[in-house]
Amino acid sequence: MKYKFRLAFASLITGLFAALVFTACNSVPSAASDEEVAALEAQVAELDKAFNVDARKYVSAYFDLAKAYQSRGEKDKAYQTVTKGLRLDSLNLDMQYKAAEYEVEKGDYDLAYPRLNAVIAKSDDKKLVAAARSLLGKIPQEYLQEAAGLEVSPMYNKKLLLAFYPGVEDVYKKALARRIEDEFKISVECLDLDIEESTKNSRDSYEEFLSETMENLITGNSPEAVANTLAYLGIAFDDLEDRETKEFFVKSVFLSSGYTQEDWDTLAAQYELQYDGNELMLQLMENCSLEKDCLGVLGVTTKDIYSGSPNNNFLFGLSSESLAVMSLNRFAKGEKDRALVTKRAVMQAFSSAGYIIGIPRCSTPLCARAYPNSLAEQDEKNDVLCHDCIHSLNEVYASLK
Ligand SMILES: [Zn+2]
Secondary structure, three states, rough: OOOOOOOOOOOOHHHHHHHHHHHHHHOOOOOHHHHHHHHHHHHHHHHHHHOOHHHHOHHHHHHHHHHHHHHOOOOHHHHHHHHHHHHHHOOHHHHHHHHHHHHHHOOOOHHHHHHHHHHHHHHHHHHHHHEEEEEOOOOOHHHHHHHHHOOOOOOOOEEEEEEEEEEEEHHHHHHHHHHHHHHHEEEEEEEEOOOOOOOOOOOEEEHHHHHHHHHHHOOOOOOHHHHHHHHHHOOOOOHHHHHHHHHHHHHHHHHOOOOOHHHHHHHHHHEEEEEEEEHHHHHHHHHHHOOOEEEEEEEEEEEEEEEOOOOOEEOOOEEEEEEEEEEHHHHHHHOOOOOHHHHHHHHHHHHHHHHHOOOOOOOOOOOOOOOOHHHHHHHHHOOOOOOHHHHHHHHHHHHHH
């Protein structure tokens, strides 16, 4: 439901990114010059440093640079740049095909195989699908048989600690623990935290909503109308500084515009407190002791989280070395289908667990660990690990023995 006086918050874009988007949109001519390559390399170097969510918006810079390398015959560089872009945008099927083409040529069939299958399953482009089928035909039969039997080598003497903030329902606790144990073949220990989420650097978007709405009501109406309304509600103008009075004023105008209390509750629920994921990770570090065989801690909260940067709207999860935090908030908000909420949460937990264990970010389309930019992209994925992730996991496990 759209409310007549609801405000849209414009997202902030820094000058750097605005400049990037402009240049990244320019197409690269058939043989890129040194200057063009250097300019794209500079953009990509900035993106490499950027946070996932910010970098995703400008992912075309990776693909443009890859095309530029390709035009100069620099295949290795082209390939590395394409896979970087695919880690942020795994549903770019044209680029998935390009990466697979190179992998088949090099004999990296385990990487090419899931890419080509995803292109065949997902693309509407008949030519691309036909090309993918033909490329798949170049993968030796023995490999396909081997791939079908690829499994994670168990590592149950290592464990992952799942730390739940208050309010996480048992059904999700059990599903996350069981699915991580089954898929990663490590032990999972669960801990119920007896602390609330740290409010340090939290962001009160509700307060912003109240202030901006009030401002609009005051500037959008005649001083006389505003004075009459305030008098009617028994509010002095100076009292509008106070949060409760502000809320009372905005809510009263909202209800007198023909909306119900239920409408107000729905509207207000969109503006809850957002917690800084970095602060929650610090809190996990202070409250969880890591034994020798524990690889790290994954904290789970029902609260909405963000990266601590004003540019970031929200996060599904955040990780740093052996620590990670994930939020069920956006997965569960307004969603009655608990099986779907569970699937979303499990995929995020796989992504976080993989990070803690130390396997690289995944660029395989539809892998549970591929980076999702939205809930729709999260729902497109399968809740299992791809061959690439299984390979990486086995390599890390072998090094831990
Ligand atoms: Zn993967």
